[in-house]
Amino acid sequence: MDKIFTPELKAKADKIVALYETRRASVLEVLRLVMEHYGHVTIEAEEAVANYLGIAPIDVHEVITFYTLYYTKPKSRVRFNVCRTLSCSLLGGREVLSHLEEKLGLKAGEMHPSGSCSIQAVECLGACELAPMLQLNDDEFIGNLTKEKIDELVKKVM
């Protein structure tokens, strides 16, 4: 347990826990904290979080597996999350995704063996005014995508 919650990380987690009525309520944010620190959440880290919060490991595992934003394996350096829902799809989202797949030699859902990049087709990100769009590295929204814009983006970030 100490291996995961270093004194520094524990101090941060304590601050999060203090915001909530129950320790369990903080689990989403504590998992995010652990993930931001280590890059992903291992099964050992899940157990450490469960111990730290005083809840059953299964309760943490249920959360990890229910939500889509937690990485349980090492993630790639560059991550393209391409929206596939209606507005993006109407404006050429499918073609943009195929172009990116071709360019990187990957299919959506795959990571390059070198760990350099990965593509995910994701559901609506709340940025339909930018359609077709993607989220880069779980952060920046990049929109009005065309094949040319994908080429430029890949050149810039890869």
Next chain:
Amino acid sequence: MEKLISKYFVPGKTFSLAEFEQDGGYQAARAVFDKFPDPKALVEEVKKSNLRGLGGAGFPAGMKWSLVPQNTGKPVYLVVNADEGEPGTFKDKYILRHVPHLLLEGIIIAAYANNVHKAYIYIRGEYTHPYDMLQKAVKEAYDKGYLGKQIFGREFALDVVVHRGAGAYICGEETGLLESLEGKKGFPRLKPPFPAVVGLFGCPTVINNVETLSYLPYILNRGAEWFAKLGSEKNGGLRLFSVSGHVQKPGVYELPLGVSLREIIYTHAGGIRGDRKLKAVVPGGLSAAIFRADEIDVGMDFDQLRAKNTMAGSAGVIVMDETTCIVKALYVTMRFYGHESCGQCSPCREGTGWVSKILRRVAEGRGRTGDVNNLLDICSFMGGTTICALADGAAMPLRSYIEKFREEFEYYVKHGKSMVDGTALETQTLHDTSHMSHVGS
């Protein structure tokens, strides 16, 4: 038309506390204590404004507040729904990103009205930049004494905690959200009891959408009657329409409730791209029943749209021009529900899953005789049979797309390709991934 909230939507800008105050911000929250010595009078004022729940349900906001029991001996919580997951909807993001203090001011007013001393803002996990802006605003408000132990120097404490979701559409459903906020997977709860009575941590809870709360300062500053008059009958005020799809100018437009759909598309969003013809419109987020082009002379408020068998929902307007294949559009739509069903209720888990698989087969040109009827058959057991409204939200587009464009579905099944663009989707195969490692999550 005067802009209220959207006047703050300046590209690249987030209004700081000082800038917001300079523009009259926090005046309504500051004045609320003296103006309404009895919070019940404030609830009555909001009732008079005809403010509706702008997250999508359209429940009268003042009425919702009046259902919260104040005599249970338990604390009352305010939960702000900033999960914004309904496809086609992106307006709350603008409030969070450009003027988070307006939301905080609305939160203070709602907290005072409902005797709340702790509020949680549940923001979707993908909104990283809006989250940063919101956290910064919360800190500014604490530093200035607008949140904390004695807000505005009054004997009134209010804490605000910002909580990030982790990627689940179902957590926008209010009871799924509560479960998630308690640290669990987002399985919606059976109602009753309603969250007003038994909500967060078993306590009475007010759940309001970001936009709903953000109109409160205007109602207090300029009066409930003024606000009510801005909109249509029993639908007070303005609201933020998110317009996307095949329009010239996609974006957020703040217009009166009851504005015509035609006006939104042709006057505000600049009409259809490339001067093509309109084919269909989703009026209120992905879960709303679709309109054909000849049905857009309709007033966009909760009651008029309900009378047309669809819904105002989250005001996410998705526009489709004549080049749109409705079959493929429905496949994309139903794939969403298949992916996002939480799996708790069988009619939804199985229904959305099978509908999405059958539509995939049809869209790939491998449709079978009877598929269209099968889809309608599945649809008939999905509505009204589940704990939450996700399945009803899936059934509405499913039934309406098929009923209004049935010939396109029949053609696709018969010919193995789209009547509109003459193509079918590539057959999805389980490609060899042995040399690849899969993405972490």
